[in-house]
Amino acid sequence: MAAFSFNKLVIFGVGLIGGSLARALRERAGLAGRVVGVGRSVRSVERALELGVIDEAAALGDDIALAQALQCADIVLIAAPVAQTGPLLARIAPFLDARTIVTDAGSTKSDVVESARQALGARIEQFVPGHPIAGRESSGVDAALPELYVDRNVVLCPMPENAPDNVERIASMWRATGACVREMSETQHDRVFASVSHLPHVLSFALVDQILATPDAELKFSFAAGGFRDFTRIAASSPEMWRDICLANRAALLAELDDYTAVLARFRAAIDASDGAALEAAFARSRVARKEWQERGGIKPSGDAVAK
Secondary structure, three states, X not given: OXXXXXXXXXXXXXXXXXXXXXXXXXXXXXOOOEEEXXXXXXXXHHHHHHOOOOOEEEEOOOHHXXXXXXXXXXXEEEOOOHHHHHHHHHHHHHHOOOOOEEEEOOOOOHHHHHHHHHHHXXXXXXXXXXXXXXXXXXXXXXXXXXXXXXXXXXXXXXXXXXXXXXXXXXXXXXXXXXXXXXEOOHHHHHHHHHHHHHHHHHHHHHHHHHHHOOOOHXXXXXXXOHHHHHHHHHHHOOHHHHHHHHHHOHHHHHHHHHHHHHHHHHHHHHHHOOOHHHHHHHHHHHHHHHHXXXXXXXXOOOOOOOOO
């Protein structure tokens, strides 16, 4: 397996995810390729330039600067909220070199693949859908870390049109950051992450929202401690990002919400009937499953969780 190298990497959205990729390739993998950051304006990527995360900045609305940024690019990463993926692909399509591989970091994949097909048309083979499962409570390029992806999963969802060499090139880029690369279909991806990522975020937001709606919310918050902190940590996530994810993965998320509601109804019935045995049995099953997951190394910073 050939080692990864690049001449030019262009990142749309140089925040935690895009910035950490740039830092990992430079500082961890020791690669010397040029990194260009593209933002809504040059000012939006100035901080990344100041920190040395990127070598050059370009504004999305400037045709000349965008064309220069994309010229001879090896790889383009779109690290923006999923609702922006389609418009960004449509924006860059006229300027893409035929040899450039485009990938993304979105938390949903079926909608991204559909958007890519519409935006790129016959050039769809240049797009390799991806999702790095890494995150932190802090967001923005100042939170970017060179070791963010070490031992984390990155999911690729190759399409039939993708050349195997292009898929392997994106996989080798992520492996250079220390990540473990997995493959699955976009449909399977969205089912899996609706269950283990998207639903937990909705539940966390919902609990905080429920307490806010009560007359004694301030009193309740004043007594909240470890359990509340752990359960609601991900409610500190970006509202814009999670709005887009919920809508983009609507069908799979609704199915998970229905299943969860059924479990809550079962728990409620057991509590109402004072059925301690049923509650204890359910809690014990969950405890064992959670412990086994932890022992397999499952406790890591939340993937698509907090900020991108």
